Amino acid sequence: MSWPVKTIAERTGDLLPGSPWTASVYVLLTILAVTAFMTVTGLVLIYAERKIAAHFQCRLGPMRVGWHGVLQTIADALKLLLKEDIVPRDADALLHILAPVLSFAGMLLVMIALPMSPSLQVADMNIGVLYVTAVSGLGVLGILLGGWSSNNKWSLLGAMRAGAQIISYEVSATLALLVVVLFSGTLQLSGIVQSQEAGWWIWRAHGCGIVAFAIFLIAGTAEINRTPFDLAEGESELTAGFHTEYSGLRFSFFFLSEFLNMFVLAAMTSTLFLGGWMPLHIGHFAVFNGVMDIIPPGLWFTLKTTAMIFLIMWFRWTFPRLRVDQLMRLEWKILLPIGFVNLFVSAACVVTGCYFFAR
Amino acid sequence: MSVHVSTLQARISGESTASSPLSTEEYFVNMGPQHPSTHGVLRLVLRLDGETVREVVPVLGYIHRGIEKMGEHGNYRQFVHLVDRMDYLSALANNWAVTMVVEKAAKMETNDRIQAIRTLVCELQRIQSHQLWWGVFGMDLGAFTPFFYGLRDREQICDIFEKTIGARLTMNYIQPGGVMYDIHPDFVKDVKAFLTYFKSKMPEYDALMTENVIIQERLRGIGKLSAERAIALGATGPVLRASGVAHDLRKSEPYGLYSQVDFDVPVGTTGDCWDRYWVRMEEMRQSVRIVEQLIDNIPEGKTFLVKPAAKIKVPAGVHYSHVETARGVLGVLLVSNGKDAPYRIHCRTPNFNNLWCIGEMATGGRIGDLVATLSSIDIVVPDIDR
Numbered sequence: 049m050s051w052p053v054k055t056i057a058e059r060t061g062d063l064l065p066g067s068p069w070t071a072s073v074y075v076l077l078t079i080l081a082v083t084a085f086m087t088v089t090g091l092v093l094i095y096a097e098r099k100i101a102a103h104f105q106c107r108l109g110p111m112r113v114g115w116h117g118v119l120q121t122i123a124d125a126l127k128l129l130l131k132e133d134i135v136p137r138d139a140d141a142l143l144h145i146l147a148p149v150l151s152f153a154g155m156l157l158v159m160i161a162l163p164m165s166p167s168l169q170v171a172d173m174n175i176g177v178l179y180v181t182a183v184s185g186l187g188v189l190g191i192l193l194g195g196w197s198s199n200n201k202w203s204l205l206g207a208m209r210a211g212a213q214i215i216s217y218e219v220s221a222t223l224a225l226l227v228v229v230l231f232s233g234t235l236q237l238s239g240i241v242q243s244q245e246a247g248w249w250i251w252r253a254h255g256c257g258i259v260a261f262a263i264f265l266i267a268g269t270a271e272i273n274r275t276p277f278d279l280a281e282g283e284s285e286l287t288a289g290f291h292t293e294y295s296g297l298r299f300s301f302f303f304l305s306e307f308l309n310m311f312v313l314a315a316m317t318s319t320l321f322l323g324g325w326m327p328l329h330i331g332h333f334a335v336f337n338g339v340m341d342i343i344p345p346g347l348w349f350t351l352k353t354t355a356m357i358f359l360i361m362w363f364r365w366t367f368p369r370l371r372v373d374q375l376m377r378l379e380w381k382i383l384l385p386i387g388f389v390n391l392f393v394s395a396a397c398v399v400t401g402c403y404f405f406a407r
Numbered sequence: 408m409s410v411h412v413s414t415l416q417a418r419i420s421g422e423s424t425a426s427s428p429l430s431t432e433e434y435f436v437n438m439g440p441q442h443p444s445t446h447g448v449l450r451l452v453l454r455l456d457g458e459t460v461r462e463v464v465p466v467l468g469y470i471h472r473g474i475e476k477m478g479e480h481g482n483y484r485q486f487v488h489l490v491d492r493m494d495y496l497s498a499l500a501n502n503w504a505v506t507m508v509v510e511k512a513a514k515m516e517t518n519d520r521i522q523a524i525r526t527l528v529c530e531l532q533r534i535q536s537h538q539l540w541w542g543v544f545g546m547d548l549g550a551f552t553p554f555f556y557g558l559r560d561r562e563q564i565c566d567i568f569e570k571t572i573g574a575r576l577t578m579n580y581i582q583p584g585g586v587m588y589d590i591h592p593d594f595v596k597d598v599k600a601f602l603t604y605f606k607s608k609m610p611e612y613d614a615l616m617t618e619n620v621i622i623q624e625r626l627r628g629i630g631k632l633s634a635e636r637a638i639a640l641g642a643t644g645p646v647l648r649a650s651g652v653a654h655d656l657r658k659s660e661p662y663g664l665y666s667q668v669d670f671d672v673p674v675g676t677t678g679d680c681w682d683r684y685w686v687r688m689e690e691m692r693q694s695v696r697i698v699e700q701l702i703d704n705i706p707e708g709k710t711f712l713v714k715p716a717a718k719i720k721v722p723a724g725v726h727y728s729h730v731e732t733a734r735g736v737l738g739v740l741l742v743s744n745g746k747d748a749p750y751r752i753h754c755r756t757p758n759f760n761n762l763w764c765i766g767e768m769a770t771g772g773r774i775g776d777l778v779a780t781l782s783s784i785d786i787v788v789p790d791i792d793r
Contacts, residue, residue, distance in 0.1 A: 106559055107555060367621055370621060
């Protein structure tokens with residue numbers, strides 16, 4: 049069974065020769081849909097985090113606004129919207145305003161490359177993986193600018209921590225990513241998903257996949273600044289880290305991009321290692337594969353991403369925070385060597401064709 | 408306040424201790440009085456070199472209420488309720504410290520029932536105080552969940568106190584001549600239910616924090632305090648015992664019914680944050696042991712041996728008495744001129760001396776270490792300022 053991929057960008061291209069107007073309306077609708085999707089995902093994630101955290105901590109979480117507090121996030125968003133917008137007197141006003149936007153933009157640009165189902169992907173670049181790694185690094189710029197422009201020593205400390213942390217962990221994340229690129233032989237994200245038709249890379253690659261998966265998850269958690277790597281925020285150490293001086297809507301932009309970054313990480317992890325929208329297939333067992341195909345690809349993607357998000361939240365509500373030097377040690381002395389060895393072993397596997405269901 | 412800062416700045420202008428070959432500049436940061444991990448209104452002036460802490464100077468006075476001075480204007484019974492507001496997590500031990508010095512000086516009688524109740528509630532409060540510390544310690548290390556676990560279990564002790572004493576935090580329960588009220592009919596049953604419950608929850612505490620590799624990495628070898636320095640700085644309680652000095656007033660100068668119960672004094676070896684953590688965890692278990700031994704044998708008798716309204720006259724002279732609270736030695740020095748109000752009263756509080764160890768413990772560490780160390784001292788700021 050083949051999976052024809054048609055992206056939204058391609059569909060727009062198809063419309064273009066007929067009538068440019070229809071195409072523009074289509075583009076406009078797409079932009080609206082992406083915005084709505086991000087907002088709703090953000091709200092759902094924040095609600096989920098609060099509920100999951102609450103149940104980890106033997107309490108109920110929001111219960112008052114709407115049924116089981118489902119409208120709590122909306123109420124909070126409204127509150128943030130109505131708050132006074134403060135730019136500190138001694139802050140660099142332009143950079144202070146620009147920082148949350150940049151942070152948000154970095155996440156937004158990754159979002160368009162995510163393959164959510166064969167028909168639901170905004171753009172499918174042939175250098176997809178490279179693109180994702182490149183633009184996701186933009187987020188750190190927003191954090192650095194935010195910390196620097198606030199003119200606050202705590203903010204600056206948070207920003208410097210974030211800078212060191214995100215840039216270091218990007219190395220490991222990329223090494224783990226390369227393992228999958230090696231096995232699938234393509235940089236295109238939809239191609240990577242297609243390459244997992246006979247099975248997901250997490251188990252097909254003789255352990256290389258699962259090691260790369262673990263490294264990618266750890267490094268990714270560090271890149272999105274979540275516990276146990278939330279040093280940039282470090283509430284008990286740096287009050288609020290890089291966003292100490294932010295309030296109201298600007299703060300909520302940082303907050304929203306943090307949560308959507310978690311979605312992006314979960315989606316990328318499931319795309320690379322868990323088959324993305326590809327159903328659970330085992331080699332050539334046609335009956336089993338056929339049964340699995342009944343569940344639509346979009347649902348598979350949602351399920352895998354949800355599972356990954358739950359895992360990341362589980363980390364946060366279980367682990368304490370690392371210290372800044374331990375963080376660097378973990379990356380440069382532990383993850384990076386393992387990542388390199390893993391890459392070499394995978395290369396050997398690929399060259400010899402020694403992995404499950406190699407073509 | 409400015410005095411402290413300017414002396415620090417004067418010190419910095421002399422020589423730079425920056426160790427990096429790159430030229431770096433040291434800078435000052437005010438940690439507090441409003442900061443999530445200074446537990447109230449403590450202010451620490453930090454001299455930092457990047458992330459490394461070069462010097463810590465605590466600045467006090469943000470919650471000074473003049474409790475000792477107020478004590479001179481009321482009678483002894485009124486002073487008992489003022490000390491609730493010092494170390495609010497061991498209000499009962501504070502009550503007992505004042506009660507003890509007054510009873511000793513005025514030669515007031517007590518009976519075994521009173522002493523048993525006092526010992527029991529103080530040990531329950533020690534558990535409660537350590538539970539709260541455990542939760543907050545986790546929070547300061549960046550893990551939120553322990554806080555809720557600790558508070559969930561602490562709630563049960565608060566409920567027991569509420570039934571007998573009527574208050575959950577500021578008790579005003581132990582009074583010269585007895586205890587304010589007799590124990591609630593449910594007290595024994597509730598305490599036993601709590602012990603069963605809490606013993607089943609201790610493994611949860613260990614699984615969440617003690618056995619966590621990040622916790623161990625962050626605590627071992629951090630914030631070291633040698634036994635000599637701990638004694639020189641006047642540290643008491645778990646901070647002193649973690650440094651390897653087995654000093655516990657409950658053992659060395661037993662009061663209440665401590666001489667009749669069997670318990671160990673946990674002692675650390677190196678005096679790092681891990682030892683302080685371990686000592687407190689072990690103390691909770693020992694307190695459970697003490698409560699278990701006493702709960703079935705509360706003697707019969709009256710619980711208040713004087714008329715509550717009676718004026719207490721303390722003979723002229725200087726009197727001193729001390730107890731072991733959850734945080735260390737609380738001593739009360741009483742100067743009396745023979746009237747029904749103290750001439751001068753002074754409290755030697757454990758938190759003040761314990762806090763002063765931070766300068767030695769945290770220098771040279773990172774900001775994260777400083778937070779862990781401060782939290783491992785377990786300070787209550789109103790007890791420092793009074």
